[in-house]
Amino acid sequence: MVTEFSLKSEIKNDCLLMQPIGYINNNGGETIFKEFLNHSKKGFKKVVIDLSKSNVINSIGISFLIEIIDKLNDEKGKLFFANTDPAIEKTFSIMGIYQFAQKASTVDEALNKMK
Amino acid sequence: MEVQNIIDRLSLQVRDLQENFNSLVNSKSINVLGKQFCRILSGTLLTTNVNLLKKDKKGGKWKEIYFSNPDCVSCTKHLSENNFLDMKFLNEGKIKIAVTVPLVDESFFGILIGKKLDKQPYSEFDKIALQMFILLLDHTYQSFLNQKREKELNFQLNHRILQLNSLIDTGIEISKLHKSKTLLDLTLERATALTNASKGRLKIFKGDKLISKIIFPKTASNKNLDEKQSKLKTDVTFDDFRYELTLFDKESRKGIIDFDLTDEVLLNAFARQVYTAMENEFLHKEALEKESIQKELSVAGAIQKKLLPESMPVISGYDIAGINIPSKEVGGDYYQTMELNDGRIALIIGDVAGKGVPASLLVSTLDACLAAYLDVQIPLSEMAVKINSIIYKASPLDKFITFFIAILEPKTGELDIINAGHNPIYLLRKKNKIEKIDAGGVAFGMFDMGLPFEGQKMKIKKGERLLLYTDGIPEAMNEKEDEYSDERLEAFFINKRPAKAETFIKNLVIDVRKHTGDTPQSDDITALYLIRK
Numbered sequence: 001m002v003t004e005f006s007l008k009s010e011i012k013n014d015c016l017l018m019q020p021i022g023y024i025n026n027n028g029g030e031t032i033f034k035e036f037l038n039h040s041k042k043g044f045k046k047v048v049i050d051l052s053k054s055n056v057i058n059s060i061g062i063s064f065l066i067e068i069i070d071k072l073n074d075e076k077g078k079l080f081f082a083n084t085d086p087a088i089e090k091t092f093s094i095m096g097i098y099q100f101a102q103k104a105s106t107v108d109e110a111l112n113k114m115k
Numbered sequence: 116m117e118v119q120n121i122i123d124r125l126s127l128q129v130r131d132l133q134e135n136f137n138s139l140v141n142s143k144s145i146n147v148l149g150k151q152f153c154r155i156l157s158g159t160l161l162t163t164n165v166n167l168l169k170k171d172k173k174g175g176k177w178k179e180i181y182f183s184n185p186d187c188v189s190c191t192k193h194l195s196e197n198n199f200l201d202m203k204f205l206n207e208g209k210i211k212i213a214v215t216v217p218l219v220d221e222s223f224f225g226i227l228i229g230k231k232l233d234k235q236p237y238s239e240f241d242k243i244a245l246q247m248f249i250l251l252l253d254h255t256y257q258s259f260l261n262q263k264r265e266k267e268l269n270f271q272l273n274h275r276i277l278q279l280n281s282l283i284d285t286g287i288e289i290s291k292l293h294k295s296k297t298l299l300d301l302t303l304e305r306a307t308a309l310t311n312a313s314k315g316r317l318k319i320f321k322g323d324k325l326i327s328k329i330i331f332p333k334t335a336s337n338k339n340l341d342e343k344q345s346k347l348k349t350d351v352t353f354d355d356f357r358y359e360l361t362l363f364d365k366e367s368r369k370g371i372i373d374f375d376l377t378d379e380v381l382l383n384a385f386a387r388q389v390y391t392a393m394e395n396e397f398l399h400k401e402a403l404e405k406e407s408i409q410k411e412l413s414v415a416g417a418i419q420k421k422l423l424p425e426s427m428p429v430i431s432g433y434d435i436a437g438i439n440i441p442s443k444e445v446g447g448d449y450y451q452t453m454e455l456n457d458g459r460i461a462l463i464i465g466d467v468a469g470k471g472v473p474a475s476l477l478v479s480t481l482d483a484c485l486a487a488y489l490d491v492q493i494p495l496s497e498m499a500v501k502i503n504s505i506i507y508k509a510s511p512l513d514k515f516i517t518f519f520i521a522i523l524e525p526k527t528g529e530l531d532i533i534n535a536g537h538n539p540i541y542l543l544r545k546k547n548k549i550e551k552i553d554a555g556g557v558a559f560g561m562f563d564m565g566l567p568f569e570g571q572k573m574k575i576k577k578g579e580r581l582l583l584y585t586d587g588i589p590e591a592m593n594e595k596e597d598e599y600s601d602e603r604l605e606a607f608f609i610n611k612r613p614a615k616a617e618t619f620i621k622n623l624v625i626d627v628r629k630h631t632g633d634t635p636q637s638d639d640i641t642a643l644y645l646i647r648k
Contacts, residue, residue, distance in 0.1 A: 005332075022332055022334065023307075023308070023331070023332040025308075025311070025313055025366055026313070026366040026367075026368070027313075056304050056307075056308045056331075056332075057308065058307075058308045058309070058310075058311045058312075058366065059270075059274045059277075059311055060311055060366045060367065060368060063270070063368060066270075070143065070144075073143070074143055074144070074147070087281075087284070090280070090284070091277055091281075094273055094276055094277045094280060095270070095273045095274070095277060096269070096273060
């Protein structure tokens with residue numbers, strides 16, 4: 001079966017770094033959220049989402065990202081989006097994501113700002 | 116005293132309520148709200164055993180919000196599903212108070228409270244305080260729901276703004292794209308994401324034949340797509356191609372739902388944008404091609420202009436003028452004067468069948484031939500045979516050149532003439548008599564069988580006039596499709612005899628324009644006029 005979406009994740013400098021690949025729809029959003037929850041239970045409060053391989057997201061996918069933001073806010077955590085496509089950046093601005101999360105040009109920049 | 120004590124305590128409770136309402140109403144989740152509430156109640160009732168549960172609807176299960184005592188799970192039997200506040204005071208067991216609070220959204224809170232720290236029974240005051248805090252909880256929950264609804268509304272509103280914004284942005288982006296394939300990929304991607312579809316597909320048909328298919332996401336399976344229930348389709352036709360855009364499986368957090376009117380409007384808007392972008396791309400290509408052709412024609416026109424005389428020769432005892440007005444950027448008419456080595460002047464006029472670049476190329480060939488042969492000064496009839504052969508070989512089957520040449524010996528007025536298929540040239544003799552110089556052979560390029568061209572010799576005397584012209588003048592048409600006509604041209608030639616040749620030419624053009632009016636010029640207008648003074 002050909003997969004439409006995949007997710008890479010790793011821990012770097014005490015941060016959870018996730019890289020979704022493909023269309024972030026219901027399935028994609030849920031996958032990202034579950035991965036976040038798994039690590040959140042272990043105490044990880046710093047999250048970087050690298051969007052270099054995802055340039056399309058629908059509102060269902062966004063709702064999952066908002067849930068991640070809500071949870072991190074409760075725990076005084078931080079979320080960075082890195083390598084965002086200009087179209088996605090505009091989407092996030094309109095949807096108000098950047099009121100609660102931050103953006104960085106690269107993953108390294110995000111990780112540095114987390115320190 | 117006791118009354119004063121109660122009043123003081125109540126005042127304190129009211130103040131507590133106000134403060135606690137503010138902290139509860141800012142809770143970010145039900146769990147946080149529950150935890151806060153239980154702590155407030157613990158402090159108010161002086162008990163450590165306060166537990167909060169929630170049931171989403173009648174018949175549902177009680178779910179833990181906040182448990183200070185996990186053993187209370189079994190005590191939910193004391194809770195009810197009544198549509199009114201149900202408060203039970205229990206004597207036995209660990210739970211002393213069981214409260215069911217029906218909420219505005221038909222869900223329920225269940226509150227289970229254990230014994231007081233001092234193990235005393237709950238007083239009337241405690242019961243009043245409890246009721247006040249339950250009221251507080253109810254109001255807080257309503258406020259929480261309103262905030263949630265407000266958040267959802269904001270989300271939906273933002274999503275609508277996003278959809279509109281994306282529609283505009285996509286329109287701008289796809290109008291910039293020059294490759295149709297990328298345009299279609301982008302449209303499919305955006306339409307799928309903005310309608311929350313799980314997949315999108317674009318099929319391209321030429322007639323009934325499917326020639327291409329794009330799926331988004333690219334790795335999505337396209338099996339059984341058409342069997343899906345949740346589906347939305349539109350199509351647009353442009354330039355013999357039909358583009359069918361279909362979206363599948365509209366997503367929501369609760370599962371797959373049907374596409375709605377907004378999605379339909381959005382999809383049709385995208386389809387219109389694609390149509391407009393493709394039309395623009397097509398027109399842009401056409402405009403570029405036209406511009407390119409226009410440039411080439413301009414260059415060809417400029418080159419051709421150089422083939423025509425920049426100025427008329429000054430011939431002692433004569434006045435000469437000429438004009439060429441092409442009907443397009445590049446014409447098929449030709450006229451020229453050439454001074455030969457022996458002092459004779461060649462007066463030449465020619466007309467290529469057809470117009471535009473192909474005709475002008477033949478004109479160039481003719482000009483080159485004349486320049487070469489006139490210098491050598493071979494007999495005109497021999498020259499005509501040679502030029503005919505060259506033109507025949509150089510021209511396509513449907514192209515030929517009508518040609519007239521008169522070589523003037525200025526001192527004597529003798530004219531050595533060849534008319535190869537051209538319209539009769541006029542020589543105005545004295546007493547208003549026109550002599551027509553007819554063709555002595557077929558037009559150049561029609562046949563190459565070595566047929567001779569019959570030359571003529573004439574003489575132009577003092578006071579006489581010679582008019583060379585192309586058929587663009589007598590055949591010039593007005594809006595009623597009436598031609599200027601040979602008769603009118605002859606009459607003009609006879610009657611209008613100004614002192615200067617240039618005046619004649621100018622007036623002839625004015626007269627032709629007077630006849631044609633606003634009708635666009637359909638053929639080149641060329642004339643050469645000679646007066647022997």
